[in-house]
Structures are given as C-alpha cells and as structure tokens.
Amino acid sequence: MNQLSSFRLLWISQSIANLGDSLYILAIVTFIYNSTGSAAFAGLFPVLRVCAQALSGFSAPLLMDRFRLDFLLWMSEMGQAICFGFMCVLFIALPSHWLIPTVLFLVLGISILHGWGIPARNALAPRLVPPDSLMKANSLLATSDQMVLLVGWSLGGILVAGLGILQVLGITTIMMFLSALALFFVKDPSKIVPSNQKKPKPWDRMKEGWSIILTNPLLRTLSLMEIISGLGESIWAGSIILVFVKGVLHKGEDWWGFINTSHFAGTILGGVLIWKMSKKIENWIIFSMLIGSLGIGVLTMIFALSANPWFALAIALLMGPPYQLRNIAQRTLLQSHTTAEWLSKVLAAFGTLTFVSYGCSVLLMGWIADHCTVQFVYIFTAGLNIISAVLALMAKKNTSI
Structure with a gap:
C-alpha cells in the first residue's frame, strides 16, 4: 500500500473516531446529569477528560520509544473500542449505584488512550504526504474534524433522546472498531524504528x-x-x-x-x-x-x-x-x-x-x-x-x- 492510500485510511479512521467520540461525550454527560440532577457533577466529565489527556501527554514518550507510530495509534483506537464495549456491558449488568464511579473510571482510561493517539496521528501525517502537500493534508484533517464535530453535536442529542444512552454507546463502540480496522492497514513508511539499545531513564525520556x-x-x-x-x-x-x-x-x-x-x-x-x-x-x-x-x-x-x-x-x-x-x-x-x-x-x-x-x-x-x-x-x-x-x-x- 502506498503512502497516499495510508493517508486516506488515516483520514477516514480519524473522522469515524471523532464522530464516535462526540456521540460518546453527549451520552455520558446526559447520563451523569440524569443520574445526579447536578450540572456541576456533570461538569466533572470534561475536567476529568482534560486532566487525563494532559497526563497521557507526559507519558506518551515512553510508548513512542517502544512502538512505531502506526501501531501506537492503532493500539489507542482499539483500546478505546474495547473500553466502550465494556462500558456497554456495565450499563446492562451493573447496579445503578456503582455505575457512575465505574463509568468515570473508564472515562479516565479512554481519555488517556485518546491522548496517546493525538500526537501519534499528527506526527504520522507528515510521513504519509509529500512536504509540499503538508498544509493541504493538515487543512483536510482539520476541516474533517470540524465537520464531524458539527454533525456529532447536532445528531448526538437527537440520537440520545430517540435511541437511549446504551444504544448510542453501542454505536460509538462500532465506530471505534471500524476506526481501528482502517488503521490496521496504515503503514508508517519512516525508517525510524524503536531501538532496543539501552535508553535514558524514564523521566529523562519524558x-x-x-x-x-x-x-x-x-x-x-x-x-x-x-x-x-x-x-x-x-x-x-x-x-x-x-x-x-x-x-x-x-x-x-x-x-x-x-x-x-x-x-x-x-x-x-x-x-x-x-x-x-x-x-x-x-x-x-x-x-x-x-x-x-x-x-x-x-x-x-x-x-x-x-x-x-x-x-x-x-x-x-x-x-x-x-x-x-x-x-x-x-x-x-x-x-x-x-x-x-x-x-x-x-x-x-x-x-x-x-x-x-x-x-x-x-x-x-x-x-x-x-x-x-x-x-x-x-x-x-x-x-x-x-x-x-x-x-x-x-x-x-x-x-x-
């Protein structure tokens, strides 16, 4: 598979994943608010996401020393898909009084995985396009991100109200698995590979x-x-x-x-x-x-x-x-x-x-x-x-x- 095909699959994968992510955000915020009746408690969700993603930014270099970027991005999307699938099971099987803390714990894990994937995607994109097409590639990714967010925020509320929270999380799970499937065929053409030689201490690498x-x-x-x-x-x-x-x-x-x-x-x-x-x-x-x-x-x-x-x-x-x-x-x-x-x-x-x-x-x-x-x-x-x-x-x- 050539580099252009890999970029197209990267673009498709990230568009699907971002749409699923926007649906999941609306579903979880709605669930927390409906369960607690507290807007302040529901506001903990975005704060938790931001803190987890900031934490993952500090730890990401340790993974980048061990894995190629294409595999790290695939691992991020597949890990999120598994977490979403597990979340759907919890909504069916877990008693309501345990559901909120368990869901928030999963949100923490999903956010960390998502935070690992963002720099991997942005570093992988320049390797898949010629240097003189880099700005065009970035504009395509940025435009797709915004279009998906617009569709997700517009459609998400309708889906949550019409189908229910569990069903929307199920749709998100399917989208994340499809995203990971597309990423499976993305190949990093770079000659840079993780080295097995002795590396600096973890803190120095971070x-x-x-x-x-x-x-x-x-x-x-x-x-x-x-x-x-x-x-x-x-x-x-x-x-x-x-x-x-x-x-x-x-x-x-x-x-x-x-x-x-x-x-x-x-x-x-x-x-x-x-x-x-x-x-x-x-x-x-x-x-x-x-x-x-x-x-x-x-x-x-x-x-x-x-x-x-x-x-x-x-x-x-x-x-x-x-x-x-x-x-x-x-x-x-x-x-x-x-x-x-x-x-x-x-x-x-x-x-x-x-x-x-x-x-x-x-x-x-x-x-x-x-x-x-x-x-x-x-x-x-x-x-x-x-x-x-x-x-x-x-x-x-x-x-x-």
Missing part, C-alpha cells in the same frame, strides 16, 4: 520533547502562542456562551446552539478555503499565522460589543476562517521545523500544553464571568489573541519563511 521546545527558539515561541491563545478557548463551550446569549443577546438556549453551529460552520468554511489556497499560504505561513491571530482578536472584540443576535451570529461565522488559518499554519510550521525523529515527542509535549491551557481557561473564564461581566470575558480573550499575533512576529525572526 522530558525530551519539552527540552527540544525549550532549546528551539521557534518552537518555544509557538508554544507560548499556544498557551496564551489557549487561555481563551473555553469561551465557545459550556456556560460562558450561554451566559452571553441570555445576558447580552437576550435570547434563549436555542441561540446557544445557533451560535455554536455558526462557529463550527465558519471553521469548516475556513478549512476548505485553506485547502484550496494551501500553496499560496505555505509561502506566507508566518504572515498567515499573524493574520489569523489578529483576525480572531478583532472579531472577538466585535462579538463582545455586539447586542444584535443576528450580527453576533454572522461574526461567529466569520471567526471560523482565521481560527483555522492560525491553527493549521501553526501545526504545519511545527511539523516542518521539527525532525521526524523527535516530532512525536514534541507534539506530545505541545498537546499537554493545549490540554492544560484549556483546563485553566475553563477556570479562568468562569472566574472572570463571575467577578466582572461576560462581555469582559470576550474582550479579555480578544486581548490574548492580539498578544498571540505579536508573538507571531517574534516567530518570524526564528525562521526564514
């Missing part, structure tokens, strides 16, 4: 990706951009956007869904545009990252000051393309300026930064919303993205692009 980031000026700047912009990522999820819709736009919960759908649609549109213009963007990749960050900052500021719901809906749509432009340019830059030998470990460290930043964002933005106004949350986030744009100028000094 630090390798972090050490490379800290000693490489470009990667250090990209990581700082990720931390700063990541602190504002939670404004499009959870209670923040709901408070904005009710308190500023004076609309009901249905407009929460409209705003989120508009934002997802914008990111899909942005991914398609970048896919079409990938050759031009590759020649201006730092400038693209700068424009993306600046565009997000300006549009977030406008969104914060808008009071008309239809205008806010349009701004949410327009915000999608700069989000994709910044994120795809950033990922491509990181992949193309890290050697293949170290890329997976650098991506594992980078992913940990992403998860930790998002977790901090949930806490920080909630605190700001409680002590200031929800509009100030968006103004503050706009400022973070403008700072990120300034950092993109610093990145220019560390590359010839």
Whole structure:
C-alpha cells in the first residue's frame, strides 16, 4: 500500500473516531446529569477528560520509544473500542449505584488512550504526504474534524433522546472498531524504528520533547502562542456562551446552539478555503499565522460589543476562517521545523500544553464571568489573541519563511 492510500485510511479512521467520540461525550454527560440532577457533577466529565489527556501527554514518550507510530495509534483506537464495549456491558449488568464511579473510571482510561493517539496521528501525517502537500493534508484533517464535530453535536442529542444512552454507546463502540480496522492497514513508511539499545531513564525520556521546545527558539515561541491563545478557548463551550446569549443577546438556549453551529460552520468554511489556497499560504505561513491571530482578536472584540443576535451570529461565522488559518499554519510550521525523529515527542509535549491551557481557561473564564461581566470575558480573550499575533512576529525572526 502506498503512502497516499495510508493517508486516506488515516483520514477516514480519524473522522469515524471523532464522530464516535462526540456521540460518546453527549451520552455520558446526559447520563451523569440524569443520574445526579447536578450540572456541576456533570461538569466533572470534561475536567476529568482534560486532566487525563494532559497526563497521557507526559507519558506518551515512553510508548513512542517502544512502538512505531502506526501501531501506537492503532493500539489507542482499539483500546478505546474495547473500553466502550465494556462500558456497554456495565450499563446492562451493573447496579445503578456503582455505575457512575465505574463509568468515570473508564472515562479516565479512554481519555488517556485518546491522548496517546493525538500526537501519534499528527506526527504520522507528515510521513504519509509529500512536504509540499503538508498544509493541504493538515487543512483536510482539520476541516474533517470540524465537520464531524458539527454533525456529532447536532445528531448526538437527537440520537440520545430517540435511541437511549446504551444504544448510542453501542454505536460509538462500532465506530471505534471500524476506526481501528482502517488503521490496521496504515503503514508508517519512516525508517525510524524503536531501538532496543539501552535508553535514558524514564523521566529523562519524558522530558525530551519539552527540552527540544525549550532549546528551539521557534518552537518555544509557538508554544507560548499556544498557551496564551489557549487561555481563551473555553469561551465557545459550556456556560460562558450561554451566559452571553441570555445576558447580552437576550435570547434563549436555542441561540446557544445557533451560535455554536455558526462557529463550527465558519471553521469548516475556513478549512476548505485553506485547502484550496494551501500553496499560496505555505509561502506566507508566518504572515498567515499573524493574520489569523489578529483576525480572531478583532472579531472577538466585535462579538463582545455586539447586542444584535443576528450580527453576533454572522461574526461567529466569520471567526471560523482565521481560527483555522492560525491553527493549521501553526501545526504545519511545527511539523516542518521539527525532525521526524523527535516530532512525536514534541507534539506530545505541545498537546499537554493545549490540554492544560484549556483546563485553566475553563477556570479562568468562569472566574472572570463571575467577578466582572461576560462581555469582559470576550474582550479579555480578544486581548490574548492580539498578544498571540505579536508573538507571531517574534516567530518570524526564528525562521526564514
């Protein structure tokens, strides 16, 4: 099987897995809320996922030293499929008072497995496409991710309400097995194989990706951009956007869904545009990252000051393309300026930064919303993205692009 066929199977596999993941999230959150009647308790689910994925980012280098990336990614998807299958059995056989703690324990395991798979996927993709097609490949993966999330969040609620939680988890299990089946035929063409020679101590191996980031000026700047912009990522999820819709736009919960759908649609549109213009963007990749960050900052500021719901809906749509432009340019830059030998470990460290930043964002933005106004949350986030744009100028000094 050639590299292009392997990339297509990787793309298909990850699209199926992401759709299953979105259905599973809705099913578990609904189950926890229905069982406890507590929104706060249901909120533990995303916090648990983020903590587990951050933990897996620290431990992933140990596995990358032992397994090839294609096998590690397959192992991640197959492990999740088995966990989902076991979860379905528990819903049938386990008494209700034991179900929530057991399900949360499985969620922890699934999240760790998922966290191992993310850097493996992002490090495997550059090995399956020519260097001049890397941005197009990243835009295709990013667009597919957003399309699947849009479908999953739109369809998931209907399926949970119509079929039930157990049936939706069964569908997720089947999807994960199909994802693992597709990955079975993906072959890593790289000559890099895990060595049987004596390796450094586990702690030193876990630090390798972090050490490379800290000693490489470009990667250090990209990581700082990720931390700063990541602190504002939670404004499009959870209670923040709901408070904005009710308190500023004076609309009901249905407009929460409209705003989120508009934002997802914008990111899909942005991914398609970048896919079409990938050759031009590759020649201006730092400038693209700068424009993306600046565009997000300006549009977030406008969104914060808008009071008309239809205008806010349009701004949410327009915000999608700069989000994709910044994120795809950033990922491509990181992949193309890290050697293949170290890329997976650098991506594992980078992913940990992403998860930790998002977790901090949930806490920080909630605190700001409680002590200031929800509009100030968006103004503050706009400022973070403008700072990120300034950092993109610093990145220019560390590359010839």
